Amino acid sequence: MFDIRRISHSRWWHKKKIWIFFGIFLFLVFVRISKGSLYKDFFYFISKPFWPGQFQKEVILKSIDQESLIKLNLIKKDNIRLRKILSLQESSNNYNISAAVISRKTGGWWRQIILNKGSKDGVEIGNIVIGPGGLLGRVNNTSLFTSSVTLLTSPESKLGVWVDRSQTNGILVGSGDDYPSLILYSKDADIKVGDFVSSSPASSLLPPNIPIGIVQSIDKTLQSKKTAKISLLAKPNVIDWVQILRKNI
Amino acid sequence: MNKFFTNKLSIISFIFIPIIFLWHPNWLGLLGVQPYWPLFWLLPWSMINGSFNGLVFGLFLGLILDSLTLDNNFSQIPGLMFCGFLFGRIKLNTNIFVGHFRHGLICSFGSFLCGTLHLSQILFKNFSDSNILMFISGIKNILAEVFLTGLFAPFICSQLLRIFKLSRIKLN
Numbered sequence: 001m002f003d004i005r006r007i008s009h010s011r012w013w014h015k016k017k018i019w020i021f022f023g024i025f026l027f028l029v030f031v032r033i034s035k036g037s038l039y040k041d042f043f044y045f046i047s048k049p050f051w052p053g054q055f056q057k058e059v060i061l062k063s064i065d066q067e068s069l070i071k072l073n074l075i076k077k078d079n080i081r082l083r084k085i086l087s088l089q090e091s092s093n094n095y096n097i098s099a100a101v102i103s104r105k106t107g108g109w110w111r112q113i114i115l116n117k118g119s120k121d122g123v124e125i126g127n128i129v130i131g132p133g134g135l136l137g138r139v140n141n142t143s144l145f146t147s148s149v150t151l152l153t154s155p156e157s158k159l160g161v162w163v164d165r166s167q168t169n170g171i172l173v174g175s176g177d178d179y180p181s182l183i184l185y186s187k188d189a190d191i192k193v194g195d196f197v198s199s200s201p202a203s204s205l206l207p208p209n210i211p212i213g214i215v216q217s218i219d220k221t222l223q224s225k226k227t228a229k230i231s232l233l234a235k236p237n238v239i240d241w242v243q244i245l246r247k248n249i
Numbered sequence: 250m251n252k253f254f255t256n257k258l259s260i261i262s263f264i265f266i267p268i269i270f271l272w273h274p275n276w277l278g279l280l281g282v283q284p285y286w287p288l289f290w291l292l293p294w295s296m297i298n299g300s301f302n303g304l305v306f307g308l309f310l311g312l313i314l315d316s317l318t319l320d321n322n323f324s325q326i327p328g329l330m331f332c333g334f335l336f337g338r339i340k341l342n343t344n345i346f347v348g349h350f351r352h353g354l355i356c357s358f359g360s361f362l363c364g365t366l367h368l369s370q371i372l373f374k375n376f377s378d379s380n381i382l383m384f385i386s387g388i389k390n391i392l393a394e395v396f397l398t399g400l401f402a403p404f405i406c407s408q409l410l411r412i413f414k415l416s417r418i419k420l421n
Contacts, residue, residue: 021305028312036267036316043271103271107281108390109367110318114271155322155375155383176371176386178281237281 037143044102044116044145051100051116063133066233067211074164074198074209097121097244102146106237111154111174113137113236117244118145126205128245133234134211135199136242147244151236152180152212160203161212166190169200172212172230179216179229189226191215197230207245258416259294262409263306266290267313277401282393284401285360287314287329292336292356292402293410297417300337307333323370328363335359352406357399364391 012018031038099121103114117123119142127139129149137151138159150156157174161182168191170184182197195215201208213230269286277283287310295303310333311326318325339355368387375383 024309028309032312032316034316036313039267039271039313039317043268046268047272103273104275105273105318107278108283108394109323109364112318155371176383176390237275 035141035143035148040114040143040146040148041118043114044118047102051102060132060239063131063233063235067133070196070198070211070233071209074211077164078201078209095246097123097246099123099147099242099244101240101242104237106151106153107178109176111151111176111236112140113149113151113242115147115149115242115244116145118142118147120144122246123147123244124246128206128210129242130210130245131234131236131239131242133239134213134232135206136234136236136239138205139244149242152232153178153236159205160200161197162200162202162208163189163191163215164196164198165192166195169202170197172197179231180213181219182215182228182230184226184228185224187224187226191218191226191228193217259413262290262412263294263310266310267317270314271317277397279393279397280389282390282397284397285356285363285394287325288332288356288359288363288398289402289405290409291329291333292352292359292406293413295333295336296339296410297413298337300334303333303335303337304330305333307331322374323367325363325367328366331366332359332362335362348410349403349407352410353399353403356402356406357395360398361391361395364394 097117099115099117101113102116105112113129113136115123115129123139123142125139125142127147129136129139135152137149137154137157139147140150140156141148152159152172152174153176154174155176157172157180159172161170161172162168163170163182163184166189168184168186168189170182170189172180172182174180182191184191193215197212197215199206199208199210199212211233213232215228216231217229219227219229266287273283275281291303291307291310294306307329308326311324311329314325314329336355336359339351364387368384368391371383371387
């Protein structure tokens with residue numbers, strides 16, 4: 001007389017496996033949104049025994065000598081210039097955080113380093129990271145125990161810089177290799193191989209006068225801009241210890 | 250406990266891929282480039298569990314690895330999903346010796362595919378900028394990655410395949 005409705009057991013929501021997959025997917029979305037904080041912190045703990053020691057003496061001493069010499073010259077010039085233009089920012093004198101490099105990707109597709117100091121130690125997104133030699137990059141992401149730094153060589157990095165000799169402003173753009181490109185938006189910009197490049201006093205992202213690199217080669221002038229390859233003073237592939245400038249400008 | 254580890258070995262090894270990806274040992278690299286680690290796990294997993302599983306775990310791997318890198322220029326998800334799907338269609342070979350070389354070749358091809366997808370995404374994003382420089386460094390990355398992935402795959406993939414098979418047999 002009456003059709004007996006069969007209770008189906010084959011509905012998709014009855015399958016435990018689908019719910020497990022859905023759970024994993026939600027967890028991974030959480031990992032993605034938190035930018036891998038969990039993984040980075042986990043890596044912090046398991047890599048702890050392998051953190052770099054206080055070696056690399058030669059590389060570091062040589063770079064520090066070079067840095068000090070260039071910095072001294074820059075500060076002298078800058079002092080005179082700043083006396084004239086009082087409205088410009090003063091040279092930064094920030095509180096530094098010393099951090100070890102616990103993960104390093106300096107070649108290939110990704111150009112970043114991960115440091116063993118995170119938001120717990122007061123590191124903030126946008127903080128400047130310097131190593132023996134000069135500027136390395138900016139903090140792009142922090143977890144509780146770690147912070148990730150975008151290197152100057154990364155295509156993501158775009159910073160305002162200053163050619164010291166000709167006092168010209170330009171933009172330093174990472175091009176995915178070890179030599180970032182300096183772009184000067186003037187066909188007649190005065191630039192030579194060997195010119196020293198530092199952070200621009202006009203930059204809103206960096207404190208002024210942080211040594212960055214030396215002009216290695218000058219490319220052909222394209223339309224209304226001049227580009228040059230920069231050899232960086234700080235070598236991210238060998239540096240084990242860095243300084244994070246705590247205060248954002 | 251031992252039984253648990255044997256059964257879940259494939260999932261446990263999955264968790265270690267991002268750790269190796271972060272570790273990035275320089276001494277294993279060529280021109281600063283590393284082998285493409287996720288493919289070593291994805292190939293045996295997809296070969297055993299099929300295309301759909303490969304596709305899903307390609308997505309999972311992509312999600313994790315994307316979260317560990319700061320790069321907004323490209324995502325690893327499309328490459329890994331495509332490789333996962335493709336690897337799932339490959340039949341297991343009974344000849345161990347041929348199998349080793351097959352793994353090397355397949356992983357090289359997968360790495361080439363992923364590398365090309367990365368490069369095309371970078372070039373697309375930076376269309377107006379100085380593309381030539383990015384193109385040259387991208388080609389260098391692809392070639393070094395393909396070589397290294399093909400070199401290490403026979404050692405790692407064959408071992409993982411053996412382990413996954415063993416844990417599957419024990420599970421059944």
